[in-house]
Amino acid sequence: MATTLKIGLFGFGCVGQGLYHVLNNSKGFKADIVKIAVKNKSKERPLEKSLFTFDKYEILDNPEINVIVELIDDADEAFNIVSYALSKGKHVVTANKKMVASHLKELYDLQHKYNVSLLYEASSCGSIPIIRTLEEYFDNEQVAKITGIFNGTTNYILTKTISEKLSYEDALKQAQEKGFAESDPTNDVEGFDAKYKAIIIALHSFGVFSKPEEVLNIGITALSNYDINYASEKGYKIKLIPTIKKLDNDQISIFVLPKFVDKNNHLFSVDNEFNGVIVDGEFSGEQFLKGKGAGGHPTGAAVLSDISALSYGYKYEYKKHEQHNYLEFTNDVFVKIYFRYNTEIDLQKLNFAEITERYSGGEYNYVVGYVSLQNLIDNRPYLLKNKLFVAIVGDEITNKKADILKLNKTASEKA
Ligand SMILES: NC(=O)c1ccc[n+]([C@@H]2O[C@H](COP(=O)([O-])OP(=O)(O)OC[C@H]3O[C@@H](n4cnc5c(N)ncnc54)[C@H](OP(=O)(O)O)[C@@H]3O)[C@@H](O)[C@H]2O)c1
Structure with missing residues (x-):
């Protein structure tokens, strides 16, 4: 040149x-x-x-x-x-x-x-x-997992709802006034923007081509004060997190979902319009990059x-x-989620493989448990339409149903 x-x-x-x-x-x-x-x-x-x-x-x-x-x-x-x-x-x-x-x-x-x-x-x-x-430093070391905050608009909204107790609507309005969010914020708040970035990053970290229509994105539009209170009581922040993870069987799972993040996670302190990326190298361990995302x-x-x-x-x-062009994209995995719902029909829709925590109150209900990613994909329109909030809990992603029982047992032994 x-x-x-x-x-x-x-x-x-x-x-x-x-x-x-x-x-x-x-x-x-x-x-x-x-x-x-x-x-x-x-x-x-x-x-x-x-x-x-x-x-x-x-x-x-x-x-x-x-x-x-x-x-x-x-x-x-x-x-x-x-x-x-x-x-x-x-x-x-x-x-x-x-x-x-x-x-x-x-x-x-x-x-x-x-x-x-x-x-x-x-x-x-x-x-x-x-x-x-990823191209230069991780060119030879295998990557195990990448997570992060890839979208500044949603992170700004989530920061304001948690730290300043603004409602979702007021926080979105503030993000628009400050020029972080566009007048039509769908791309950001429904997780499309974060998904596009995850797809690009997945190619450079794992060598896998995936398509936007096959990767799940659920954003933060259903977030309510119940979910914010649940997170605050447990000391969590809510972040919109893309996950790109290699499973045991040479498969790669990619999805974008809200997540409860605890204070030991580097992303806990990534607030407002900032972005952060955690690259988990198989030998080097976690590397954390933080900066202005937009x-x-x-x-x-x-x-x-x-x-x-x-x-x-x-x-x-x-x-x-x-x-690694033998690695394959898959949605055949189970994830642990918090699910806030209204009716028993809502709960049945997701067909949980295992429920570990349950609350039913006058105003709202939630469960925590393992659900197949494919069930979430199939019910995405239903969840959005009925404003039912879903968030990842913990780091467990498995492609084997039998593992859920094992994970569950280990968790209860630890407790
Ligand atoms: N904004 C950010 O922080 C950010 C961060 C990362 C990536 N990006 C990406 O960067 C790109 C640009 O974003 P932006 O925020 O700069 O957008 P923007 O402020 O809306 O500006 C878009 C520009 O594109 C021009 N344009 C639109 N259609 C065109 C066409 N057919 N031919 C020639 N020019 C055309 C517009 O022309 P006029 O001036 O005539 O309207 C305008 O100058 C997008 O892909 C966005 O996703 C943006």
Whole structure:
């Protein structure tokens, strides 16, 4: 790759402008933004008019431009832009997690076919360098599990509901006023955003391709004061946690669910809009990364780091996929959950394999027990519609029903 990078930038919103600012304030690194493509013709721009275009091909077919930086908010159009650029032999940097997670295999194949590099550090947990950490530091060591807080908006809401006792609705409103949450917060609060990141991280940690439609995401929209009180009484915080875990039989389980987190967990102290990632290496043990998961400057900094990596010819090697392409994605696991419900029908729906704790009161009921992930997937629409709250309890994930009895026995012996 030529040392002087000539950039064609798509999008000049929060991250595009953040990148522009970070790039102009970074010493010792030279890259020129040749052209910026945007969408809205009537919007005022803070830079010279001649720098902007509304025609994507003015950038994509410009032979002077050797790097495409894709920072638009439309995942379908982003895929059109990125796949076209790769097929024209241009290297690409993107922050678009939905686009990357939805087309991972195609993007992997395109990079090989055209011998080009696609980097997307900013797509997963903003400024936290998780993908390059997995690619470079954990390239040979096996990873056992990855968990974390991958979404700043939900973490902000959850922090405010627990520490300031705000209601879910008031905390969401505050997050929107502060610009953390969009006017339609579905992507964040229902766990889609965290799921896209988990899918990307699962490829770099375990070499497994998974699709958004096969990975469970249940967010925090059903959270009530009953659940907050339950957590507070036990000294827990509630966090929205993606889990990516290798099981005994060379299978990988991935899901996004709220979780009760105790004070021994690194994620307990990750509050407000911050993100955190715990990588559990088979030999190195737990490594914990914390940082700003969103915002123009932190995300712009991650994009700049990828642009800089391109200047020395960096490519993801996807070593974990090359080494472990026998690992398979599965939803055939049991997890231990807290389930707050209204009626016996609600409880029957989830068909618990084992119940370890039960409460029935005048106002609400809950159980704690083991349930199959597939049952949660099948009943996701029912849970959302009826605002029934589910949260992971503890760290037990097993793919064998017999293990549940063993886990249960060990837990009661410990108690
Ligand atoms: N915001 C964050 O903190 C953050 C963090 C990590 C990753 N990301 C990801 O980064 C990307 C950009 O997010 P953002 O927050 O910067 O979005 P944003 O503020 O809404 O800006 C989006 C930009 O994309 C432009 N655009 C939309 N459709 C386009 C098209 N078809 N052709 C050319 N330009 C188009 C818009 O043009 P106009 O200016 O004309 O409207 C605007 O400049 C998204 O994929 C997002 O998921 C964001």
